[in-house]
Amino acid sequence: MAVYTDVQDEALRAFLADYDLGELMAFRGIAEGVENSNYALKTTRGDWILTLYEKRVDPAELPWFLGLMRHLAGSGLDCPEPVAGRDGEALRELAGRPAAICTFLPGVWPRRVRPAHCAPLGSALAALHVAGEGFFAERPNALGPAGWAPLLDGCRASGDSVRPGLIAELDTHLSGILAGWPAPGTLPRGHIHADLFPDNVFFLDGPDGQPRVSGVIDFYFACTDLLAYDIAVCLNAWCFEADFSFNATKARAILGAYAAVRPLTAAERAALPVLCRGAAIRFLLTRLFDWTHTPPGALVTRKDPLDYLRRLRFFAAADGEQALGL
Known part of the structure; x- marks a missing residue:
């Protein structure tokens, strides 16, 4: 709705x-x-x-x-x-x-993400980051690391009703993520989309029959933050299959196409695992907050927060950047 x-x-x-x-x-x-x-x-x-x-x-x-x-x-x-x-x-x-x-932008968003969608996505994301360099006004990320503990605190009263032991597990994950988060000034910053899920990217078939990005929409979570965090959001949103297995082929396609437009620094590559954990807990917490605070009959469509618990557990167990397709 x-x-x-x-x-x-x-x-x-x-x-x-x-x-x-x-x-x-x-x-x-x-x-x-x-x-x-x-x-x-x-x-x-x-x-x-x-x-x-x-x-x-x-x-x-x-x-x-x-x-x-x-x-x-x-x-x-x-x-x-x-x-x-x-x-x-x-x-x-x-x-x-x-x-x-x-x-109006023509195109359709992919209901089923294929590897062929992922390289065009990576190129478009990098193009967005490069194009944003000339826009000098900034907007802080209200849903960045400083906002995650308050969100979790807001879910303590009823979070375990979604899954027993969930709040304690999230406390542990969040402590580790915040301890490992990149220090200010160590990674490139700029304007990021921060919500680049498949339903926010339109595709059309190109002359070769392969999908190309025809539009990036819904900028109302956009903000000024770490550019590589935007990549981490995409790895969460585009690279998991229906059984929650991580598709490294899709990840390599996103990362390779992105780096062809805007090369990643060594520090960004090293930080991707913790950035992916951060992106996973961000969407888990906002979904959990909506799940536990939305009254019956409300127009807001609730999304299952446990989908992102599975992603968070994968990234927490991943052994370095190689597990992400780098």
């Missing part, structure tokens, strides 16, 4: 009057996603995406997100570009919510 705020036809037409996008022909809600309300628009000037930002997004941070997307699109990355109205502003209000229109 991804339409939390209904938009009436009359209100939408009044909203579009502030843009030079032609006449409205059709609009419909988009069922995918969990954070915001999204609509597909068709006008006489083309196809667009309308997003209404819901309560989990801080309106004060929206100019940063939209500014980053505009910068990345202007630097050649295939990502949504915010559309300015006639007054030059991209951020407006509709149905009592902050709202923006972005360009």
